Amino acid sequence: MAPNTNDSMSALPPIPSNIAEITAPLLFGYLWNWTLYGVLVVQVYIYYLCFPNDKKVFKILIYAVFAIDTVQTALSGVDLWYWFCHGFGDMTRLTNTFLSPYDTPILGSLIALIRQLFFCYRIWVLNKNYLLPGFIATVAIFQAIGGLIQGYQSALVPNFNSFRGHIDIIGIDVWLIGTAVTDTLIAICLSYLLITSTGGSSTRSNNIVQSITHNLDTPDAASIAIISIVLFFSLPDKSYFICPTAILGKLYSNALLMTFNNRIILARHLENSTSGSNSGVVNSFPRASQGFPSAPRSQILIAEETTTRYDEPIQLGSFGLSMRKEAEAQATLPRFPDSTSTKTSIVFQ
Numbered sequence: 001m002a003p004n005t006n007d008s009m010s011a012l013p014p015i016p017s018n019i020a021e022i023t024a025p026l027l028f029g030y031l032w033n034w035t036l037y038g039v040l041v042v043q044v045y046i047y048y049l050c051f052p053n054d055k056k057v058f059k060i061l062i063y064a065v066f067a068i069d070t071v072q073t074a075l076s077g078v079d080l081w082y083w084f085c086h087g088f089g090d091m092t093r094l095t096n097t098f099l100s101p102y103d104t105p106i107l108g109s110l111i112a113l114i115r116q117l118f119f120c121y122r123i124w125v126l127n128k129n130y131l132l133p134g135f136i137a138t139v140a141i142f143q144a145i146g147g148l149i150q151g152y153q154s155a156l157v158p159n160f161n162s163f164r165g166h167i168d169i170i171g172i173d174v175w176l177i178g179t180a181v182t183d184t185l186i187a188i189c190l191s192y193l194l195i196t197s198t199g200g201s202s203t204r205s206n207n208i209v210q211s212i213t214h215n216l217d218t219p220d221a222a223s224i225a226i227i228s229i230v231l232f233f234s235l236p237d238k239s240y241f242i243c244p245t246a247i248l249g250k251l252y253s254n255a256l257l258m259t260f261n262n263r264i265i266l267a268r269h270l271e272n273s274t275s276g277s278n279s280g281v282v283n284s285f286p287r288a289s290q291g292f293p294s295a296p297r298s299q300i301l302i303a304e305e306t307t308t309r310y311d312e313p314i315q316l317g318s319f320g321l322s323m324r325k326e327a328e329a330q331a332t333l334p335r336f337p338d339s340t341s342t343k344t345s346i347v348f349q
Helices: 005-011 019-050 056-086 100-127 131-156 170-196 203-214 218-234 248-261 263-277
Strands: 300-304 314-316 319-325 340-348
Touching: 019 056, 019 248, 019 263, 056 100, 056 248, 100 131, 100 170, 100 248, 131 170, 170 218, 218 248, 248 263
Parallel strands: none
Antiparallel strands: 300 340, 314 319, 319 340
C-alpha cells in the first residue's frame, strides 16, 4: 500500500513564521556566489588572452585558484539543491549544513590564504624586508587554520542552529577576524609602499603608481569580513552572517585576477602619459571598442623623440617595466622615420 502523502507531510516539522530570515541569507549568498563565478570566468579568459608570456608560477597560481573556485561553486550548487529542491519544505534539511562546511569556511579560507600570501610576496618585492610580510603571512595562516577548524566543527555538528547559539565559535572567530586583520594590513602596507616608492620621480611614474594604488581590491574583502563579524556578534540568534561569508572566497579569487589583469589599464595609463609628454607617439594598444587585446598584442609599442636608456630595466613598485630598442622601428613606423622606437612590456617580477 502506498504511503499517505498527507501523513508524510504532517510528520515534517512545521514551517516557522520567520522562514524568510532562515532562507534569505542562504539563497542570496549562494546566488551572489554564482554571479561572482561568472565574473571570474571572464577574468580568467582575459588573462589567458592578454598575458601568455607570464611566468609559469603565476600561471599555475591563477589556474589553481580558478580550479579550487570551480569546485567550490559546484559544491555550493549541490547545497542549494539539497536545501531548496530535494528538501523543499523540510526544515530538518534547511537547518542542515550539508556540504557548506567544505565550500565556505574551508575552501574560502584556502583561496584567501593563497591571495594573501601572494600579496605578502609583493610586499617583500617592494621593501626586501622579511619582517613585515612574514608577520602578515603568519596572520593569514592563522585565519586559514580558523577556517579549517570552523569547517571541521560544522561537519561534526551539521546544524546551523549551532552558529545561532554561538556554540564552539573559536573557529569562526579566528577565521573572520584573521581575514579582516590580514586584508587591512596588506592594504595599508601596499598603499604606503607604492605611494612612497617613487618619491620625487617623474610625472609618468607617479601616474602609474596612482593607477596601481587605485586598483587595490583588498579592502573589499576586508569590508565583507568585517560585516560578517558584526552580523555574527550583533545578531546571535540570526544567520544573516552566512550571506556575506558565502561570497568571501569569490571576492578573493576575483581580486587576485584583477591584480593581474589591471596591467592592461596600467599599460593604457602609461601610454596616455607618454603621449602627453612626447610628440611622436604611436598608439598601438587596442582600444575598448576593438575588444580585448589578443595574445600577440599584449604589449605596447611607443615611439618617442627623446633619447631613452636601454641598458637597464626601470623598476616601478610591484611591477617591472623593461624597455628595449626595436631594431625594425624604421620599417614598422614609416610615418615617423626619425623617431626612437621603444617596446614596453609590463610583467610581474
